[in-house]
Amino acid sequence: MSSSEQMQWFAMRATYRRGMQIKELLDKQGISNFIPMRYEMQEKNGRKRRILVPVIRDLIFVRAVQSELQWVKDRNPYLQYMIDVRNGQKIIVPDEQMRQFIAVAGTYDEHLIFFSPDEVNLRKGMKVRIIGGDFKGYEGIFIKVKGARDRRVVISLQGIIAMAMATLSPDLVEVIKE
Structure with missing residues (x-):
């Protein structure tokens, strides 16, 4: 991490429904992240259960410095930056x-x-x-x-x-x- 870099919230996609897997990996590495979740009723084997599911599949917010996030991203091809179509820049919240x-x-x-x-x-x-x-x-x-x-x-x-x-x-x- 260079001293000029600052912690930022990056909007990212974890493709192929790997959001929770990426979240677990980031948690293990101590990298702050957030996936908006909500409760949903789902039926399995005739029984209804209330489970927590992502609001938008594959959306994950990651708080890190650019170099640290790039290091993680290089090792996880399923993690991708969200890009603002108007200016081609990474979306930072x-x-x-x-x-x-x-x-x-x-x-x-x-x-x-x-x-x-x-x-x-x-x-x-x-x-x-x-x-x-x-x-x-x-x-x-x-x-x-x-x-x-x-x-x-x-x-x-x-x-x-x-x-x-x-x-x-x-x-x-x-x-x-x-």
């Missing part, structure tokens, strides 16, 4: 944005609704800050989302994934003036 995303997605709350970026039009909403409750201080876009009767606060990560939080009381949300 800012620490604060990732911290908020993990804090919300890491609750495995069944009221969270996940979307691909093209499923929600964030331009139609207004930027808000949550001023009370468990997610006080978090920011997002307040919009009507598919699959919900009311407006929700949506936290979005740079064209990778968007997440609508549980319904919030209007008195817990304040509009951020641009």
Whole structure:
């Protein structure tokens, strides 16, 4: 690791459904990572079970310095950088944005609704800050989302994934003036 490198959150793909395998490998090496998960009911041999599954297959966020991640990537051909199609650069998520995303997605709350970026039009909403409750201080876009009767606060990560939080009381949300 060179002294000029800094820890960053890289958006990555673990191809061929190897996300959990890559996560285990990164955990063993002490490299921070996060896979957004949710509970799902699955039936096996006539019995229903509630199991934790990735929200988006193959998506994994890895916090590392570039050289360390490249070393891991060189030894694992199934781990690939996600590239921003607009500029051809690796997608790096800012620490604060990732911290908020993990804090919300890491609750495995069944009221969270996940979307691909093209499923929600964030331009139609207004930027808000949550001023009370468990997610006080978090920011997002307040919009009507598919699959919900009311407006929700949506936290979005740079064209990778968007997440609508549980319904919030209007008195817990304040509009951020641009």
